Amino acid sequence: MATVGPTVTRPFAHAFAAYGRQNDRVVSVTNDLTRSSEADVFRTELPDRSYSLGMAEQNLVGVLSGLAREGLEPFYTSFAVFTTRRPYEQIALNVAYPNLPVRLMGFLPGITTPGGVTHQAIDDLALMRNLPNMTVLELADATDVETFWGTVEALPGPLYCRVPRGEVPRLFTEPFELDRVRSLTTGDDLTVVSIGAAVSHASGAIELLRSTGLGVTHLVVSTLKPFGDEEVPRSIERSGRVITVENHLVTGGLGTAVAEVIAELGLNATLRRVGIADTFTHGGSPDYLFGYYGIDTSGIIRAARELVDDPLDGLDLDGPEVRWQSPGVGGSSSEGL
Amino acid sequence: MATVGPTVTRPFAHAFAAYGRQNDRVVSVTNDLTRSSEADVFRTELPDRSYSLGMAEQNLVGVLSGLAREGLEPFYTSFAVFTTRRPYEQIALNVAYPNLPVRLMGFLPGITTPGGVTHQAIDDLALMRNLPNMTVLELADATDVETFWGTVEALPGPLYCRVPRGEVPRLFTEPFELDRVRSLTTGDDLTVVSIGAAVSHASGAIELLRSTGLGVTHLVVSTLKPFGDEEVPRSIERSGRVITVENHLVTGGLGTAVAEVIAELGLNATLRRVGIADTFTHGGSPDYLFGYYGIDTSGIIRAARELVDDPLDGLDLDGPEVRWQSPGVGGSSSEGL
Amino acid sequence: MEDHRDDWTSAAMRVADGIRRLAFELAVEHEGGYLIQACSSAEILATLYVRLMNLGPSSAPPLPAPFTGVPGSSPRSRWGGGWNGPDDPAWDRFVLSPTHYSTALYATLVETDRLSSEALEEYGKDGSVLEMIGAEHSPGVEVTGGSLGQALSVAVGRALARKQRGNQGHIWVLISDGETQEGQTWEALQSAAAFGLDNLTVMVDANRWQVDGPMDRVMPVGSLCAKAIAFGCSAVEVDGHDVSAIADAATSAEPGRPRVIVCATHPWTGFPGLRRRDDASVHFVRFGPGEADMIRASSQLFERTQP
Amino acid sequence: MEDHRDDWTSAAMRVADGIRRLAFELAVEHEGGYLIQACSSAEILATLYVRLMNLGPSSAPPLPAPFTGVPGSSPRSRWGGGWNGPDDPAWDRFVLSPTHYSTALYATLVETDRLSSEALEEYGKDGSVLEMIGAEHSPGVEVTGGSLGQALSVAVGRALARKQRGNQGHIWVLISDGETQEGQTWEALQSAAAFGLDNLTVMVDANRWQVDGPMDRVMPVGSLCAKAIAFGCSAVEVDGHDVSAIADAATSAEPGRPRVIVCATHPWTGFPGLRRRDDASVHFVRFGPGEADMIRASSQLFERTQP
Ligand SMILES: Cc1ncc(C[n+]2csc(CCOP(=O)(O)OP(=O)(O)O)c2C)c(N)n1
Ligand SMILES: Cc1ncc(C[n+]2csc(CCOP(=O)(O)OP(=O)(O)O)c2C)c(N)n1
Ligand SMILES: [Mg+2]
């Protein structure tokens, strides 16, 4: 998709340190992945407020709870899979239940990591979204990463947030706003709702679809919970057809959130969910994996073909024209796996 | 609701021991809740195939994986919350990923336990349903408990199953069948889909609704994953209105599964989800809690009022007529908490 | 206080007796209860509340309001820690980890005048905050620890924040021996040692019992003292029914290390009649017909203090 | 075999050298890699494969097929354990727990003729089963252990089943020292001790290193030997670069107890040039310009064997 500026190097690392400098109560807690999860700048600048808890995530989350109970605002930055899975119960009972201002940051989510199945958080959004009191975000670009800090600061309860790592593209000019979707294109025939690392893939496919004259609204979600922006049902109702695109299982994340909106509001719309379809995954480069699991131009056009009469009928979906060129949305680098 | 026979005492305990006697490869593994999760009869009869792993659920699940890799069929019986939350990652990576025949049994799910929020598995169905390779069941009555063993035996991969405990009512005469819903009533105006401990509550409300002349189809789900019985979309399409009733968060379990069916198939239907609405819970007797969280006659009729014009318009939903009398669906006893 | 040693020990012993009596009465009234936990931990709780902890006055009412909501809902119930004094780092805090010990804790609060005895009338009732397994709206319960092995980590977080800021208030934790089977307990001690948290004291109620029976038959844990030392703590084992021994062990901590006090206890102290029960009927006591009277009769707790 | 002691030790040392060389070449070729793990564990792996383990012949092809699917999908890829011999309880099994050590394992399989050296050409490529962090479709990988601290429990389950049925085959596990920070490791040893699993041997690669740097600066773990003993194991510490010491420690196990062998190692053995790197650049080595040549030049591994 069209970016709106040059990529930014490690925007989280710098913004996190800046947030810490401005807020005495902010502390950083890591599980031996300090540089890999961009807490190294914070640690260099604010060593007294950086805690290394080692590779013991369950205790780590309990410690976050204790720090927050003492009035601090602790951040735990790690790979999304280690942020959410091992300490799931501890997050539920010691962070979400007491509604504490703990910030859980997940890097290299889904299949953006080269680390293989054990490193691929394909379920983190589902885990966190189902927890009462939890706010759930997925930041898609450098603007999101730079501008979501006001939301963080204002949040009395816990936050889970997927964050892009390393070289991060700039896709948006408008700053992040809680529970607001961004409309990248508008059109009445089809609604595409995308999130995170899947946004660029969606944009690529939508460009092709629109080239056939199809009217496509592209909504980008950064806030998965709450999920109350009325632009979503409005557009779905208008088009009657919707495709969700996410770097996650098709259950429990964006696809499910949209399905719930459709069913609760009785929108009479048909949904296709592009994402990881009830399977475990394997290792490889992000480009390869997004292709393998169909979270790419071909996969999205295949879904569109099920909803709309013959879009791009003659196009060979496995041919080179539709191979989307990755702009390296957070995580294509294997640095510090 | 009308039961079809007397309650049965600890049907799982006896059926499990019988299954063990017939299958040499079956072993029982517990986390210090042997009697409380009805593995005591198995242990008395088959002590050599009973392993006490203590209160260390993460290791326990790894051990299950190892036992299964040696050709055994291990059962882990516990409270639903301890079956699924603490060892979530271990279940994902060591049981679900390798697709091993491990049987995870969850007793006292949702708010059927008096143990308070730490003991209330309000998210177990969500956790297990999102895992690839996992089959997810919730048994509602003694017939289910007695007759689901053929399904277990035939299953090459892992199983998670909510099981009722103690004095269990008999609601059905037809045996359990994988991925088959039971129709308890039929009617074209409204579809109610219920599961597990919520089935009796749904039946009570439906009786009242039908007394007003409303046509209600009541579908009972015992298999949450897979979720392919065509009776579900068929009935939803017919009525255009559906209420799900579950002893679980309204996300990630039955309500979400039905929402996904509606959206994927583009059914022109409106859904109301009765269950725990994005909140943590607290302790108390099941009757009190089902009332407090609105998973009862009033809650279901309230949902119906949003879908259908004035059902039971004059009825006081907080009055004594609608107080459903609990038949003690698994777990009202605090025995061996 | 050293000069009044006898005063405090007899006061503590009186509190311990009272804890057992109240827990017994509640178990009788409710046809079952977590009685043996009160029996094994009575002296530990009494020593903490009477002698060791520097808690502020209760900031919560002697008679708790009914449940109004979980955290995050509005209105939410008052925080249970309030009964242990104001949430201010100048004061000590007490974290009861295994909250199936809540009955013993409620009894302790009553015996130390932080809770009215009338409050116990709401115990275990629907809509009451005095849950059988307490949550952090339950009097004295600061962390919702009913899923065992987790609250110690929360206490470590508190102690870490206080250590770093140089706060006065000490963090006291009571864990059960069953909780030492959970790996998280060892992660927590490992980190407490790494940060040199000498403002943290962990009492272990080593009653050697768990749900299925004696720990040695369920999953042996060996020497908890040796384990705690191997994990970098300063640890000692004492007679957990001896209030002076517990207090001495707590006051002779090593600078720079978290303190672990393994309190060797028995599940039936005060009620020898409990001894005869089968293994799986001790952890949660439910009396058979006439059994409660028999157990009461064989206990010295009632004669000893009644006139 | 005792009579050929010198034969096996020099064979094992040759294998260890080969492991380091292959891991180095792969790191150079792929512009980064898990090299220090091969450096610290080379003698442990070599001793296991050359001397200690009674593995059947590989039941998998020397040249693995490309990835075809995860378990549960159809067709699924072949199970990685096949390269360690048939899945039959008469034979020993080997569980590599920290699968970021997979590079070292692949190299070991090549050096012990279970895998063709050609297979390494597919290493780390898209669609190859030779993932950098192996899953259980990767040659030699039996348990998908990349999320650390879990695979030991799986090994305990296997050993338990075998012990109960009186099977011959022993279970060998390699864990990293970082994994001892995870509580689950202690849960696993606790249970192995409770069941008297003397058919289980756990090698710990105590290279004292983890991602952020030296463990003592990240989260100290103290004496792993003392901890393992406190948890009921028979434990000993040896020089992890001495193949005879490793083998002796393995063969002098105590009946009725799981054996833990803490192998004291260094992350740069074989490549002294690795020593200069900053703390956070050791765990995963990425070479700067010219650095690989410098490190190769300062290593004796290449002269020693090349003619
Ligand atoms: C994580 C977890 N697993 C299992 C349980 C169920 N459970 C409740 S109490 C208990 C026994 C724990 O041992 P301990 O606290 O020493 O028991 P007690 O001395 O009170 O008998 C168990 C297993 C639990 N509450 N939490
Ligand atoms: C549960 C879990 N947490 C975090 C990680 C990230 N991680 C990968 S390797 C590693 C270091 C573990 O220590 P060790 O295996 O001793 O490292 P090495 O000696 O290889 O440097 C960490 C924290 C992980 N793989 N699994
Ligand atoms: Mg105990």
Ligand SMILES: [Mg+2]
């Ligand atoms: Mg290491």
